[in-house]
Amino acid sequence: MLMLAQELTTADNAVINVFFAVIAVVAIAAAVRMVTTSNVVHAALYLLVVLSAVAAVYVILGAEFVAATQVLVYLGAIMVLLLFGVMLTRAKIGAESDLDNEQRWIGALVATAMFAVMAFSLWEGFSDERMPAAMQPQRTQAVADEIFSTYIVPFEALSVLLLAALIGAVVVARRD
Amino acid sequence: MLLNQFLLFAAVLFSIGVYGVLVRKNGVLILMSIELILNSVNINLVAFGAYNGDVGGQVFALFVIAVAAAEVGVGLAIVLLIYRNRRSIDVAEANLLKG
C-alpha cells in the first residue's frame, strides 16, 4: 500500500480523487451499516472496515505514520478489545431483537441537523480551498521531532494518562 | 483535491457516529460509535495538517488515537462492571440518575 501511495502522489490527481471517492463511499456505507445493524458482531466488523478506510485516507493525505498507528492501535487493539467486550457481555450470536432505542427519529434528526450545520459552515468557510498539489508523505522523523520537541509535555501527560487508564480499568473490572 | 472533500467526509462520519450514540441501546455499540466520532475528528486534523504543511496535525491525531485507546479500555471496564451487576448492558436501564 505504501508503494501504491508513493506512486499515487506523483500520479494524476484524478486517480487519487477516484480512489478517495471509493474509499469514502465504502467507509460511509460501512458506518451506516454499523449503526443500523441488529447484529452486534456485524457492527464490530463494519467498524473494522470503517477504521481501515480511515487509515487509507490517512495515506492519501500523506500521513503514513498516523495510518500505521491507526491500523496498529485501532484495528489491532481497540477492535479486539471491543470484540472481547462483546463476548464478555454475552451478546447474542446472530441478530438480536432490537438494538435501537425509541429515539431513532429524534436521533436521526439531531444527526442530520448536526451534519447540515457542519456542512454549511464548511462550505461557507472552505469552499474551493485546494489541497497543496504535491502531498508528499511526511517523514516519520518529522513527526517524531515534533512530538519530542514541541509537544513533549503532552506526550508525557499522555503516558501518565495511559497508566491511569490501565490501572483504572484493572481496578474497575476486578472481580472481588 | 478539495480540502472540503475530506472535511465533508469527516462530517458525514461524525454525524453517523452521533446517530449511533443517540440511538443504540447496547453500551458496547455506543462505544463503537464514539470511536467513529473520534476517527472523523482525526481525519479533520490530518487534513488540515496536510493543508497547512504543518506536521502538528498528525501529532495531534496520534495523541487522539492514544487517548481513544485509553478511553475504550476504561469504558469497556465500566460496561463489564455494569453487565456484572445488572446482567444487562442496556443503557436505558442504567437510570439511577433519574431525578
Place this chain on the structure above:
Amino acid sequence: MFAAEAAETALPWLYQNVWLIPALPAASFLLILFFGKRLPYKGAEIGLTAVGAAFVLAMLTTFTWIGDIQGAEGAEAPAGEHGETTDDHEGEGGSGAEEDEDEHGLADTVLSVDGESVASVSLTAATTAEGEEGGDSHGEARGAAKIATLDWFSIGAKTFRIGTLLDGQAVMLLFVVTIVSGLVHIYSTDYVNGDRRYTHYFAFLSLFTAAMLFMVLASSTLQLIVGWELVGVCSFALIGHWWEEKPNSDAALKAFLTNRVGDIGLLIGMITLYFGAGQTFDILTINEKAVNGEIDKLLLTVSAVSLMGAVMSKSGQFVLHTWLPDAMAGPTPVSALIHAATMVVAGVYLIGRLYPVFFIGLEIPGSNLNLMALIGGVTTVGAGLLAFVQRDIKKVLAYSTVSQLGYMVLALGVGAYTAGMFHLFTHAFFKACLFLGAGSVSHAVHHSFDMKSDMGGLRKYMPTTFWTFIIGSAALAGIPPLAGFWSKDEILAGAGVWPGTGGNGTYYIPFIFGIITAALTAAYMTRTVWLTFFGEYRGHGEPHESGKRITVPLIILAGMASVVGFLNMPGPFVDALGLPSGLAHRFEDWVEPAGQPNFPPQGFTHAAPSLTLAIFASGLALAAGYLVLRYYQGLYAKDPKASEYTDGLRSKNRMAAAGYRVLEQKYYLDVLYTDIIVARVKGPIARAAYWFNQNILDGIVNLAATFSVGMGRFIYWIVDQGMVDGSINASGRSASASGQFLRRIQTGQIRQYATLMFGAAAVLVAVFIVAV
C-alpha cells in the same frame, strides 16, 4: 345743710378710692364662701360688716359730693374770685392726688381726666357770671364727673381702661344701694334664719351688692356690661335660692333667660356706640361726642333702640317683664333688694348714664311720642291693671314695681331726666319698705303670701308692720307730702302736656297713661292694704308682730319714704312757704350734671312744676283709693270673712269676665312665650338635635367602626392571607412545581442527555453561523 368743710380733707382720697365701695362686698363674698360656715353667725357677720363699711364710705362720698356741689354753687359772687377759689380747690385736689399716689402706693392710678375736670370746673366757674340755661335759677355748671382709671388690657394699639366714674347719679345710687342692702342684710338675719343655705344666701347678697356697685361706678361700657351680667347672675342665684322646688328654679331660669334676650340689645347697642364714638368704650367720651354731634345720628338711634331692648328686659318693661312677677319665688329680702330697689333700676340707670345717646337718638326733644316714652307708658298701665287680679301680695308689689319702672322710663322718655332719677331714688325706699313689710306679714301667717285665703285684719296683730306699710303705700300712690308725690308729680309735669309746664316736648299719650296709672296705683294699693290688714283674719294661725330685726329696717325705710321727697321741692313751692331758696331742687343740683361737656344735649330743658297738675293728680289718686275702699267696705258689710264678691261683676257681665281672664293670664304673654315660641322652637330643635346625634354623629362613629372592621378583615383576609401568604406560598409552590416540571428532564437516560447535548450544540452553531 351739709358742712362743706368736712369734705375738703377727704376730697382727693375718697374720690380716688371710691372703688373700695364695691371691693368690700366682693371681698366679703369670697370670705363668706370660704369661711362662712365655720363662723358663729354662719357668715352673716362678714356680710353685715362689709356692707356696713361700704355704706359708711358711700355716706362719706355722698357728703363730700354734696359739699362740692354746695361749695361750687354757694359762690354766686363775681367770677374772678370764685374762679380762684374753685381753681385752688381743684388744684389742691389735683396735687393732693399726686401726693397721694406715693402715699397709698397706687402707683398705677392715673387721674386721667384730671386735667379735664380741672378745665371743666374752671370753665364752669368762668361761665358763672355768664348766665343761666333754660329758665332755671341755677345757671352755673356743676357736678363734673370724677374719674379714676387704670390700664386694664391692650389689644394692639388700643388700651382699655378700667376704673370708676363718679358723678351725681353714681353717688345717688351708691347711697341707695348700700343703705337698702344694709337694711336687707339686717332683715335677712331674722327672715332666713335656720335656712338650709344661710351662708350661701349671704354670700350672694354680698356678691350682688358688689356687682351692683361695680356697675354703678363703671367708667366704661365694658365694665357696665360686666356689672350688668353679674347682677343678672346673682339674681338667678338668689331667685332660685330654694331650687329644690321646681317652680323656683323655673323662675330663676326664666329671669335669667329673659334678661339674656334683652342682653342682645345691650351688646348691639354698646358695640354700635363703640364704633360710633370712634372706638372708645369710655362713657364720658361717648356722651361728649353725642352732645357735640360727632356721632352719626343713625348710629345713635340704632344704639338707643338696641339698648332699649336691654332696658326692657332688665327693668321689666313690656314685653320682657314676664320674669319679674315669677321672680317673687325667691326670698322676700331678695325681692326687696333686687327686684324693687336696685337691680331692676339698672336699666333706668343705663339710660341715665348714656342719656345724650337716647336723647338725641330717639329724638326726645320737641316730639309727641317716642319709643322710650311709649314703652314706659304701656308698661305703667299694663302692669297696673295686672296688679288688680293678684292674690299673692308679693305679686301685687312686683307688678307695682314694673309699673313704677315704667314711670321712670316714661320720665326719661319725655326728657324729664331729674324726675326719672328722683323717682328711682324715692321708689327704692318705699318699695323696699313695702316688700319687707310683706315679708313681715308672711312671717306671721306661716310663710304664706296669699292675701285672700290667709290674711286679713292683721293690723290688730302687727301694728308696726301695718303703719310702715300704710306709709309705703301712700308714698307709692303719690299722696302728698310723702316721697312718691314729689317724684311722680315731676314726671307728669315733665310730659309737657299740662298747661304751664313746658318741657322737652308735648307727650300726650304717655301723659294720659301716667295719669291713669296714678289712679290705678292708689286703687290696687288700697285693695292690697284692705285685704291684708283690714277685715277679719281669714287664716288659721296665730299672727304676731315680727322681731326687732325686721321691724327696725321697716321703720327706717318708712321714715326715709316720708322725708326724701323734700329733697327736690320745686322752686315756687319753696318760695311760697318762705323757706330759703337754697332748699329748692336740691336733688337736681346734686345729681344732674349741668353744663358739662357730656351733659346735657342740645335742646334739653326742665319743665316747670305746676300746682294745678299736682292737685289734679293727687285728687285723682285719692278718689280712686276712696272708691276701692268703699267697694271693700261694702264687701265687709256683707260678709266679714269674704275676700271677693261671689256674685260680682265678673259673674254677671261676660265682657268683664273675659277682661278678667285676660288679666289673669297676664295678657297671654306667658302663654305666648312658653307655650308657643319656646315649645314650637324647642321641640323641633330637640328632635333635630336628637336625629342629628343618632344618625349623623352616631352614624359617623358607626361608619368609622364598620370601616375599621372592614379594613381589618380586608387586610387580614385579602392582603395578609391572600396576597402576602399567597405570594409566599406561590413562590414555594412555583419552586416545587417548576422542580416537578424540570425533574422530568432528568430521566437518567444517557441517550436523552446525549441527544439534548448534540441538539443544543447544533443549534448553537447554527446561531453562530447566522449571527456571525
